[in-house]
Amino acid sequence: MIRLERLNKFYQQGDEKIHVLKDVSLQIQQGEFVAIMGPSGSGKSTLINIIGFLDHQFMGQYRFKGESMIDQSLSDYARLRNQNVGFVFQNFKLISNLSVAENVGLPLLYAGHRRKNIADQVNDVLSSVNLQGVGAKLPMQLSGGQQQRVAIARALITRPSFLLADEPTGALDSHTSQEILKLFIDLNHKSRSTIIMVTHDFQVARLSQRIIRILDGRIESDRSVDQ
Numbered sequence: 565m566i567r568l569e570r571l572n573k574f575y576q577q578g579d580e581k582i583h584v585l586k587d588v589s590l591q592i593q594q595g596e597f598v599a600i601m602g603p604s605g606s607g608k609s610t611l612i613n614i615i616g617f618l619d620h621q622f623m624g625q626y627r628f629k630g631e632s633m634i635d636q637s638l639s640d641y642a643r644l645r646n647q648n649v650g651f652v653f654q655n656f657k658l659i660s661n662l663s664v665a666e667n668v669g670l671p672l673l674y675a676g677h678r679r680k681n682i683a684d685q686v687n688d689v690l691s692s693v694n695l696q697g698v699g700a701k702l703p704m705q706l707s708g709g710q711q712q713r714v715a716i717a718r719a720l721i722t723r724p725s726f727l728l729a730d731e732p733t734g735a736l737d738s739h740t741s742q743e744i745l746k747l748f749i750d751l752n753h754k755s756r757s758t759i760i761m762v763t764h765d766f767q768v769a770r771l772s773q774r775i776i777r778i779l780d781g782r783i784e785s786d787r788s789v790d791q
């Protein structure tokens with residue numbers, strides 16, 4: 565589904581050109597659960613910004629479902645992002661004065677769905693993350709782990725091609741982190757959701773199927789977890 569070929573990324577900082585991604589080539593198939601690890605500053609966020617169609621400025625090739633991302637317009641990028649990516653962040657990014665149900669339904673509201681239709685889908689997706697019955701609450705009335713489940717429900721509601729999770733357990737204690745990972749494993753097994761997760765934590769990464777390690781902008785290793 566995702567195919568990167570000799571991807572290079574430079575940032576211009578003043579007179580200096582910083583080479584952040586160096587000949588990164590990788591493929592991620594539909595249904596995989598992949599962890600991306602690497603030290604701070606190694607290029608993980610830069611890489612997932614490109615994979616998630618947030619950054620179109622790179623050298624090399626990115627093919628998504630066979631289609632080349634080179635020469636796509638900015639509106640194509642917005643469409644690709646909205647239709648294909650569910651984003652999950654470290655600090656949840658829920659809107660504090662909207663109810664859980666309103667937060668989860670927001671992507672469908674933006675996409676122009678009708679409210680009745682949204683309510684049904686919100687209930688379904690909240691069930692899929694084991695959060696039945698909390699739709700009327702405000703985010704702050706929930707625990708950190710529950711708030712991350714709400715954020716995952718919001719990411720899933722548009723039925724994206726893949727979930728992109730940036731340090732999804734970074735703000736959670738180890739027990740709650742394991743619960744979120746169990747949910748990812750469950751979604752991956754039951755719904756064949758493709759999950760790409762950045763994490764610093766090997767205890768989290770080892771629960772995925774494949775760990776890609778980035779060091780100084782290069783892929784240092786790319787191994788199945790069973791090996």
Ligand SMILES: Nc1ncnc2c1ncn2[C@@H]1O[C@H](COP(=O)(O)OP(=O)(O)OP(=O)(O)O)[C@@H](O)[C@H]1O
Nearest residue numbers: 575576577584602603604605606607608609610611
């Ligand atoms: N907008 C930018 N302009 C200039 N340099 C940048 C920019 N964004 C990132 N960088 C540099 O690119 C390198 C890689 O950054 P990136 O954020 O991708 O790393 P990371 O592995 O995600 O780090 P962390 O784990 O701390 O989030 C770093 O040296 C960073 O300073």
